[in-house]
Amino acid sequence: xxxxxxxxxxxCTLLLAALLANAARVQVVQSGVYDGNPYNRxxxxxxxxxxxxxxxxxxxxxxxxxxxxxxxxxxxxYKNGPLxxxxxxxxxxxxxxxxxxxxxxxxxxxxxxxxSPLPLWQDVTRSxxxxxxxxxxxxxAAQEAAYRGLxxxxxxxxxxxxxxxxxxxxxxxxxxxxxxxxxxxxxVASAWARLNHDPEKPMLNRAVRQTYPPGSTFKVVTAAAAxxxxxxxxxxxxxxxxxxxxxxxxxxxxxxxxxxxxxxxxRSAFEWSCNTVFAxxxxxxxxxxxxxxxxxxxxxxxxxxxPFWVARSTFDPRVDQAQLALSSIGQYNTxxxxxxxxxxxxxxxxxxxxxxxxxxxxxxxxxGETVAGSGPHPVRQVMNPSTAERLRxxxxxxxxxxxxTRAAIRGALVGGKTGTAQHGVGNxxxxxxxxVSWAQADDSLEPQVAVAVVVEDASANxxxxxxxxxxxxxxxxxxxxVLGR
Amino acid sequence: MTKAGTTLAAQASPPVVRLRRRRxxxxxxxxxxxxxxxxxxxxxxxxxAGTVPPGxxxxxxxxxxxxxxAHAAVRIRAPYADPLFLPIGVLLNxxxxxxIYRLDLETPGHETAxxxxxxxxxxxxxxxxxxxxxxxxxxxxxxxYVGVAVALGxxxxxxxxxxxxxxxxxxxxxxxxxxPGEFAKVLLAVFFAAYLAANRxxxxxxxxxxxxxxxxxxxxxxxxxxxxxxxVGVLVLERDLGTSLLFFALFVxxxxxxxxxxxxxxxxxxxxxVGAAAVGRTEPHVHQRITDWLHPFATxxxxxxxxxxxxxxxxxxxxxxxxxxxxxxxxVLIGFAAKSxxxxxxxxxxxxxxxxxxxxxxxxxxxxxxxxxGLALREPxxxxxxxxxxxxxxxxxxxxxxxxxxxxxxTGMAMPFLAQGGSSVVTNxxxxxxxxxxSDSARHQYDGREAR
Numbered sequence: 061x062x063x064x065x066x067x068x069x070x071x072c073t074l075l076l077a078a079l080l081a082n083a084a085r086v087q088v089v090q091s092g093v094y095d096g097n098p099y100n101r102x103x104x105x106x107x108x109x110x111x112x113x114x115x116x117x118x119x120x121x122x123x124x125x126x127x128x129x130x131x132x133x134x135x136x137x138y139k140n141g142p143l144x145x146x147x148x149x150x151x152x153x154x155x156x157x158x159x160x161x162x163x164x165x166x167x168x169x170x171x172x173x174x175x176s177p178l179p180l181w182q183d184v185t186r187s188x189x190x191x192x193x194x195x196x197x198x199x200x201a202a203q204e205a206a207y208r209g210l211x212x213x214x215x216x217x218x219x220x221x222x223x224x225x226x227x228x229x230x231x232x233x234x235x236x237x238x239x240x241x242x243x244x245x246x247x248v249a250s251a252w253a254r255l256n257h258d259p260e261k262p263m264l265n266r267a268v269r270q271t272y273p274p275g276s277t278f279k280v281v282t283a284a285a286a287x288x289x290x291x292x293x294x295x296x297x298x299x300x301x302x303x304x305x306x307x308x309x310x311x312x313x314x315x316x317x318x319x320x321x322x323x324x325x326x327r328s329a330f331e332w333s334c335n336t337v338f339a340x341x342x343x344x345x346x347x348x349x350x351x352x353x354x355x356x357x358x359x360x361x362x363x364x365x366x367p368f369w370v371a372r373s374t375f376d377p378r379v380d381q382a383q384l385a386l387s388s389i390g391q392y393n394t395x396x397x398x399x400x401x402x403x404x405x406x407x408x409x410x411x412x413x414x415x416x417x418x419x420x421x422x423x424x425x426x427x428g429e430t431v432a433g434s435g436p437h438p439v440r441q442v443m444n445p446s447t448a449e450r451l452r453x454x455x456x457x458x459x460x461x462x463x464x465t466r467a468a469i470r471g472a473l474v475g476g477k478t479g480t481a482q483h484g485v486g487n488x489x490x491x492x493x494x495x496v497s498w499a500q501a502d503d504s505l506e507p508q509v510a511v512a513v514v515v516e517d518a519s520a521n522x523x524x525x526x527x528x529x530x531x532x533x534x535x536x537x538x539x540x541x542v543l544g545r
Numbered sequence: 546m547t548k549a550g551t552t553l554a555a556q557a558s559p560p561v562v563r564l565r566r567r568r569x570x571x572x573x574x575x576x577x578x579x580x581x582x583x584x585x586x587x588x589x590x591x592x593x594a595g596t597v598p599p600g601x602x603x604x605x606x607x608x609x610x611x612x613x614x615a616h617a618a619v620r621i622r623a624p625y626a627d628p629l630f631l632p633i634g635v636l637l638n639x640x641x642x643x644x645i646y647r648l649d650l651e652t653p654g655h656e657t658a659x660x661x662x663x664x665x666x667x668x669x670x671x672x673x674x675x676x677x678x679x680x681x682x683x684x685x686x687x688x689x690y691v692g693v694a695v696a697l698g699x700x701x702x703x704x705x706x707x708x709x710x711x712x713x714x715x716x717x718x719x720x721x722x723x724x725p726g727e728f729a730k731v732l733l734a735v736f737f738a739a740y741l742a743a744n745r746x747x748x749x750x751x752x753x754x755x756x757x758x759x760x761x762x763x764x765x766x767x768x769x770x771x772x773x774x775x776x777v778g779v780l781v782l783e784r785d786l787g788t789s790l791l792f793f794a795l796f797v798x799x800x801x802x803x804x805x806x807x808x809x810x811x812x813x814x815x816x817x818x819v820g821a822a823a824v825g826r827t828e829p830h831v832h833q834r835i836t837d838w839l840h841p842f843a844t845x846x847x848x849x850x851x852x853x854x855x856x857x858x859x860x861x862x863x864x865x866x867x868x869x870x871x872x873x874x875x876x877v878l879i880g881f882a883a884k885s886x887x888x889x890x891x892x893x894x895x896x897x898x899x900x901x902x903x904x905x906x907x908x909x910x911x912x913x914x915x916x917x918x919g920l921a922l923r924e925p926x927x928x929x930x931x932x933x934x935x936x937x938x939x940x941x942x943x944x945x946x947x948x949x950x951x952x953x954x955x956t957g958m959a960m961p962f963l964a965q966g967g968s969s970v971v972t973n974x975x976x977x978x979x980x981x982x983x984s985d986s987a988r989h990q991y992d993g994r995e996a997r
Contacts, residue, residue: 062920064802065932069916071798072939076909079943080902082952086861087898094862097842099851102863102875 101131106188108132108153113168113191113426115148115160118200121193123148132244136161141237143207146216146230146265147198147419149368150238154248159265160194160419161238163367167192167423167431174431190426197226197421197434202509202541206231209534214516216266218399219538222406222498222507225415225437227366229511229538230399232270236262268370271395272514275481276333276527277494278390280404280451281375283330285353286341287447295326295450305336308381314339317480330454331462333478335389342388343381350388351377356442357404357414359396366399366419373400391482398512401496406510408455409475409498412448414440451475459497467497467532469540474499476535478527492516495531499539509542511535564988567628568620574632575616579609582639585871589647592872598646607662608639611669618673622680623985627914630984633907634672634977637962638665638970640904643871644891645965648884651877657884657965664967668974675978682982686926689739693772696732699725700779714785726788727959727968730937731975733776733792738929740769741803745925749804769796784830787948787956791940793817798936799929831954838954853879853887857949860890861901868897884965886957889949905946908961911977912939918984921991931983934976 086094094100111134114121122144124137136151138144149159157165166172170191199219206217210233219229240251255263264270286292292299303322304313314335321334329337342350354360354375364370376383376393386392396404399417407414416437423431443451455475458464464476479494498510513531583605590598598604612635619626642665646658679685685692702725706716715722741748747765773796777789797813800806825835836843837854844852851859860876863869874894879887893901915935919928938961945964948955959969 061802061805061925061928064805065916065920065928068798068802068932068936069913072912072916072936072943073909075939075943075947076905076912078952079905079946079950082947082950083861083893083898083901083905086858086950087864087893087901088866091862091865094859097845097851097855097859099845099855100859100863101878102859105875 104153105131105133107169107171108134110134110170110188111191112136112151113164113170113193115144115164115168116193116195117144117147117198117203119195120200128243136239136242138237138239141239142235143203143231144198145235145238145263146232146267147196148238149265150241152238152241152248152252153244155241155252159368160196163365164194164420164423167194172423172431175425192426192431193424193428195421195424196419197221197228198230198419199228199542202229202538203231205537205541206513206534207233207235209513209537210515214260214266215514215531216270216398217511217513217534217538218267218397218402219509219511219542220399220402220406220417221542222410222510223415225406225417226421227399227417227419228509228542230265230267230419232264232266234260234262266514267398268366268368269397271371271373271397271400272492272494272516273394273481273483274390274396274401275479275492275494276335276338276390277401277404277477277479277496277512278388278394278396279330279333279338279479280408280455280477280496281354281357281359282338282342282345282350282388283326283451283454284357284408284443284447285345285350286326287450288353288443289345289349291341291344292326295454298323298325299329299337299341301329301334301337301340303334303336305339305385307339307385308343310382312382314385327454327457330477331457333463338389339385343385345388347377347379347384350384351375353443356440357407358400364416366417368419370399371397373397390479398514401494401512401514402510405455405475405477405496405498405512406507407442408448408451409500409507409510410448411445412441412443414442416440455497463528464495464497464532466528467495467536467539469499469536469543469545471545472499472501472539472543474536474539476532478532480527490517493527493530495527495535497532497535497539499543501543501545509539511538513538564625564991566624568616568624571619571628571631572616574628575612575635576609578632578636578639579605579612581636582608582643585640585643586646588870589643589650589872592870593647593650604642604646604662607666608635608642611635611666615669615672615676618676619981622676623981625988626981626985627918627988629910629914630977630981633911634962634974637904637907638668638974640892641888641960641963641965641970644888644963645884647872647895648877648888648891650872660967661965661970664970665974667967668971671971672974672978675975676981679978679982682927682930682979682986683924685735685930686739686742689736692732693736696729696736697772697775697779699729699732700776700783703783704779708784714783714788722967724959724966724968726783726785727966727972729776730788730791731934731972731979733772734795734933734937735930736772737769737796737799738926738933741799742924742926742929744769745803748800749806781824784828785957786824786831786834787944787958790817790944790956791937791958793820794940795933795936799933802932803925803929834954834956838948838951841951853882854949854951854955856880857887857890858951860887861893861950864894864897864901866898868893868895868900871895882957885959886945886955886964887949888964889946889960892963893950904963905942908938908942911935911980912942914984915980918980918987921987922983923990927983927986931980931987934980934983937976 111125115123122139125134126137128135132153149161151157151161175192176189206229217231220227304315306313316334318332321336359373359375362372373396383392387394422433459467459474459476463478467476476497481492483489493515496512498507500507513534515530586604587597645661649656649658703716744765748761800809824831841855856879876891876894912935915931919931922928945958945960947953959966961973
């Protein structure tokens with residue numbers, strides 16, 4: 061009998077050995093396949109298992125995390141959510157992440173290997189480094205001023221620091237509270253549906269993802285092209301432009317809102333925003349040089365990241381003469397994001413140099429140690445420094461005595477350009493009010509802020525919409541906030 | 546010393562061999578097992594709440610007192626017993642309580658660890674009772690037929706109660722739910738051992754020869770086949786296929802050990818394959834299990850999300866080699882059976898392959914010690930009883946662990962000592978008590994101090 065007991069024992073041993081071999085197969089050999097299965101919720105649980113890092117504005121977090129005690133434990137909270145929504149975006153357990161929450165996700169979720177001082181050691185100890193923070197370049201006061209200025213009207217504000225490219229303001233209105241989308245419950249799903257079906261499009265980031273016809277504000281670009289190409293050498297010389305101007309090859313006659321545009325000088329045409337003069341100037345400069353200048357400012361660039369992508373602003377290079385004339389006054393296919401127009405103003409303000417804008421100053425560990433700085437951003441000479449100097453004068457004139465007087469600030473040099481952009485089929489839509497400007501305090505050696513404001517304002521009467529009236533005061537408030545005046 | 550010399554000396558006067566009782570080792574191992582369990586309990590609390598759980602002292606004291614009482618009983622009535630059975634039982638039961646407590650934290654309002662502790666206490670109480678009262682395991686032989694009648698009654702009882710999760714294996718009354726099939730396991734093992742011990746010569750050497758097989762006469766084989774068919778038949782009715790498979794395998798193993806006929810294994814395997822195929826075809830419940838086993842991710846591909854088996858595989862995989870650490874895994878995703886059928890997945894996830902291997906090796910050690918006791922005994926009933934009990938453990942561990950790791954189709958069975966379930970814990974303690982009794986006899990018979 062002993063022999064058979066041994067056989068039975070060997071059989072049982074075999075069974076248990078098979079268990080061990082199979083366990084090794086599941087836990088070691090196949091584990092990668094199982095871990096990577098999208099229905100394995102462990103990665104998601106780990107991701108939300110600890111508080112998310114914060115996004116900082118002016119040293120203060122504008123985000124937070126709340127422990128829900130649910131399986132996906134931490135949910136995102138936002139302080140002043142609608143104000144910062146175009147910057148932070150949302151971080152939702154149901155709908156993913158957008159904007160800084162998205163581009164900074166590695167640091168904010170704590171998965172960025174750079175967060176750990178000793179990554180290999182952490183693999184051994186299985187300790188996770190706490191999530192890091194994203195420090196923005198935003199100016200809190202200016203951001204608030206811009207949001208307050210729009211006061212719920214449809215529109216957007218973008219401001220940058222010309223000498224560095226730091227983005228100071230990104231505001232889109234109407235906005236929404238990203239905190240409504242943080243969780244994964246019923247309320248989040250209905251908020252998502254409501255926000256997506258809202259005709260006002262509150263989730264659209266108008267500052268960087270919406271392009272508008274820039275209208276007369278584009279005349280800054282046209283003027284730069286004309287001066288750089290030598291089409292205009294003296295800003296006070298007569299330009300020989302008729303009023304009205306017949307678009308080349310058509311019978312369409314272009315007119316002006318203002319009087320006294322016939323044969324006006326570049327200075328007065330700029331000051332009073334004469335369409336006829338700039339349409340003719342664009343044609344005189346030619347497609348090639350107009351496109352080159354516009355692209356130097358950043359038009360037609362699909363690669364701009366701040367660090368989330370910015371919609372492409374366009375200046376159509378395949379145009380006939382009449383279309384070129386219209387393009388040169390910011391109509392036809394010319395379209396720009398508010399950020400793009402702020403870049404135009406910044407290049408003028410800072411001797412024709414344009415710095416690639418950026419929104420993230422640095423990323424830090426929980427304790428404030430820097431993980432990664434913003435690093436040097438490329439500088440581009442958009443136009444001759446002398447051209448920039450001429451344009452600074454022209455823009456300053458607009459604010460001192462032209463269409464943009466409402467942007468003036470005591471104790472600072474302010475340059476600006478108004479715009480009222482037609483749009484819609486047969487220009488049927490309510491025009492957009494634009495204002496682009498820059499400011500330099502009298503005691504400062506460098507320009508401190510360049511800003512672009514667009515107000516869609518669908519509710520106002522058409523006749524009352526103007527860049528000088530609606531948009532300029534908002535720009536002024538933003539600039540004053542930056543200058544601290 | 547020459548062979549002749551040895552023989553001469555042995556004939557002259559029987560050598561007085563004093564066996565070491567090794568109770569000190571048992572005590573040391575029990576203390577270690579209790580400390581390990583308390584450590585696990587604290588580790589769960591530290592990982593989950595950052596503090597040592599408030600019940601740690603009570604838990605440690607409770608487990609410790611239980612284990613020491615059991616140890617005292619063994620010291621008094623089974624001093625020669627193998628010193629590994631009790632510590633392994635304590636460690637597995639302690640680990641089971643830790644895992645259940647840990648899963649309780651994920652399902653507030655459905656705490657089952659306290660009940661499990663009560664059942665464990667009852668189990669250890671029965672263990673002490675068996676060790677104290679049952680002075681000689683051969684007494685059981687006398688009650689084998691009574692036992693099997695009780696076993697069949699117990700097995701049949703749940704038919705009168707409503708099914709739970711597709712199987713009629715529970716009876717519920719006064720808030721308790723009992724799985725009588727668990728108790729029947731031991732009674733049936735005793736009966737098989739008693740019957741085969743009594744009739745093994747007739748089984749092996751009488752009857753007619755058919756091809757390679759020596760078939761015993763119907764008079765000898767008849768009763769035991771009838772009992773076995775009855776129990777398996779009832780279990781199939783109740784859809785408790787794990788236990789019916791267990792009884793079948795137990796029957797074949799004991800028949801083989803008793804008669805030494807390899808042919809029985811061939812017949813057993815053949816019958817098993819035919820039976821499994823037939824049941825797998827006709828019974829939708831089983832068919833589903835087999836489909837799940839062959840395609841664990843079918844429900845995911847069908848867009849219904851992962852089923853329990855795929856969740857279990859996810860849990861094992863997440864554990865890797867070293868595990869996530871106690872309290873830090875997510876095996877609760879498996880769902881309602883995480884504390885019972887799938888408790889091993891928590892061990893696999895939080896203790897890793899290392900911890901899982903340790904658990905399986907503990908079972909292997911328990912089984913091996915059981916077989917060793919069987920080998921050492923001189924009388925057939927004790928031998929078959931030890932082999933039967935050890936085989937039940939091995940088969941049950943294989944069936945349930947193989948099921949949750951995707952090695953074989955899943956059958957709802959309880960991991961001995963680990964899984965939540967009162968009947969199971971109580972039965973397992975009784976089984977360990979019987980093994981201790983058998984192993985005590987096995988070594989006692991060699992002790993020269995007493996003539997037996």
